Amino acid sequence: MTRASVLDRAAALGSVEGLEVLSIGRLADQLGLSKSGVIGHFGSKEQLQLAAVEVGIARFRKEVWEPVARSEPGLTRLRLLAEAWLSYLERDVFPGGCFLTAASLEFDDRPGVVRDAIASAWRQWLDLIEHDAATAQARGELAATDLTPSQIAFQLHGYVFAANWARRLWRAPDAIDEIRKAVARLLAPAGPSQGLGESGDE
Amino acid sequence: MTRASVLDRAAALGSVEGLEVLSIGRLADQLGLSKSGVIGHFGSKEQLQLAAVEVGIARFRKEVWEPVARSEPGLTRLRLLAEAWLSYLERDVFPGGCFLTAASLEFDDRPGVVRDAIASAWRQWLDLIEHDAATAQARGELAATDLTPSQIAFQLHGYVFAANWARRLWRAPDAIDEIRKAVARLLAPAGPSQGLGESGDE
DNA sequence: CCTACCGATCGGTAGG
DNA sequence: CCTACCGATCGGTAGG
Numbered sequence A, B: 001m002t003r004a005s006v007l008d009r010a011a012a013l014g015s016v017e018g019l020e021v022l023s024i025g026r027l028a029d030q031l032g033l034s035k036s037g038v039i040g041h042f043g044s045k046e047q048l049q050l051a052a053v054e055v056g057i058a059r060f061r062k063e064v065w066e067p068v069a070r071s072e073p074g075l076t077r078l079r080l081l082a083e084a085w086l087s088y089l090e091r092d093v094f095p096g097g098c099f100l101t102a103a104s105l106e107f108d109d110r111p112g113v114v115r116d117a118i119a120s121a122w123r124q125w126l127d128l129i130e131h132d133a134a135t136a137q138a139r140g141e142l143a144a145t146d147l148t149p150s151q152i153a154f155q156l157h158g159y160v161f162a163a164n165w166a167r168r169l170w171r172a173p174d175a176i177d178e179i180r181k182a183v184a185r186l187l188a189p190a191g192p193s194q195g196l197g198e199s200g201d202e
Numbered sequence C, D: 001c002c003t004a005c006c007g008a009t010c011g012g013t014a015g016g
Helices: A002-017 A024-031 A035-039 A045-065 A075-090 A099-107 A113-138 A149-169 A175-186 B002-017 B024-031 B035-039 B045-065 B075-090 B099-107 B113-138 B149-169 B175-186
Strands: none
Touching: A002 A024, A002 A045, A002 A099, A024 A035, A035 A045, A045 A075, A045 A099, A045 A113, A075 A113, A075 A149, A075 A175, A099 A113, A099 B099, A099 B149, A113 A149, A113 B149, A149 A175, A149 B099, A149 B113, A149 B149, A149 B175, A175 B149, B002 B024, B002 B045, B002 B099, B024 B035, B035 B045, B045 B075, B045 B099, B045 B113, B075 B113, B075 B149, B075 B175, B099 B113, B113 B149, B149 B175
16 A cells, blocks of 8 residues: 555654655655655645654554553563563664654644644553553552652653663664663562662563 | 854754754844855855754853852762753753754764764763762762663663653653652662652752 | 845645 | 646855
8 A cells, every 4th residue: 555655654764854854755756656646645744744653653552562561560561561662672663763752852842733643642651651650559569669650650761762862873782771771770679679689681 | 243143043943943944044034134144154054053063062061061060079060960951951041942952863863063063962971970970989979889870871861851851742841840859869879868768859 | 244046846736 | 646837945156
């Protein structure tokens, strides 16, 4: 289907150069289509951008959420989810790093449907992490009892964000391993040893 | 000086819409100049972008580093530095959030002098944080003895990054206060109480 | 610093 | 899905 291949390419290019700099003409060239063959499916560049963001959300869900969705809610799933997230970055699912991260910074000051879709997707994802963190704390699974679930989710996101950023800006492949240690520390299980002094690997 | 006013405007606009989307024509309109009056100072758009990045670096140094540079190296300066960094975001020194953060994500896949300048400035900043973290640990000031100075710097950066991001994307003014708590926890002083259970404010 | 201009490309449309 | 085209704007230059 042409529409799907246009969106795949738009999301890939969007992760590298940005959804605004991306032009319909260059997208058409790369796909061997005419400009009208590209834009005809969407009506406007903004609708194309919105559709590309929706593809990016679906891809994130498939690569990060679906593999862990059926595991035990609470600390188990929280730790698996963090690892799936880092693995998604490590595998370079998008050529320019996390597409929705790049898009969120690009559109954060650009009001419209694209921005709204990105902001809402990220809100849902953070809420989901927060929910598992709350479950983990209610069960007494987490060593960190001085942080709220919202703080845990926010800090986890900061770590993953930093890993994605350093990997792209400095071509530092070990950024993700560095962040694995930070995640292991944040999500350390409760227990007499406090989870410290261990290797941090599963 | 015209050149300086062009660069101030370019950095401000760059923080909002990006340095690549920004056009010489719109910059000229906003300043009441002709296009050649803008570009004549720089020769090319890339040189203008580079000069704007240099202005952004100087501004960051002035707003974040200079106020704390003369304080005691080690944990004291590390904590002041983190607070100066968050305050710089809170005061909206640039209208679109941290200009060098936005620029780093925009140029991370765009080779050239602009990207090199951004990557090098961030490397220097992280090294500087790392150095104070090492001093703090060598003096036994830090509760966190299971993290390397590099990890402390990297995690601190992740926190500040997340605060900037949430503030922009969700217009969440309390994102910075949330991150203040994370920073207080990361940079907790050594001592019998481990620095936990306190309010986290200075 | 200006006006006037260059060729290229932009998003989008008409008509098929 | 195509060709052919629209007005607007792009980065940059010539000449002053």
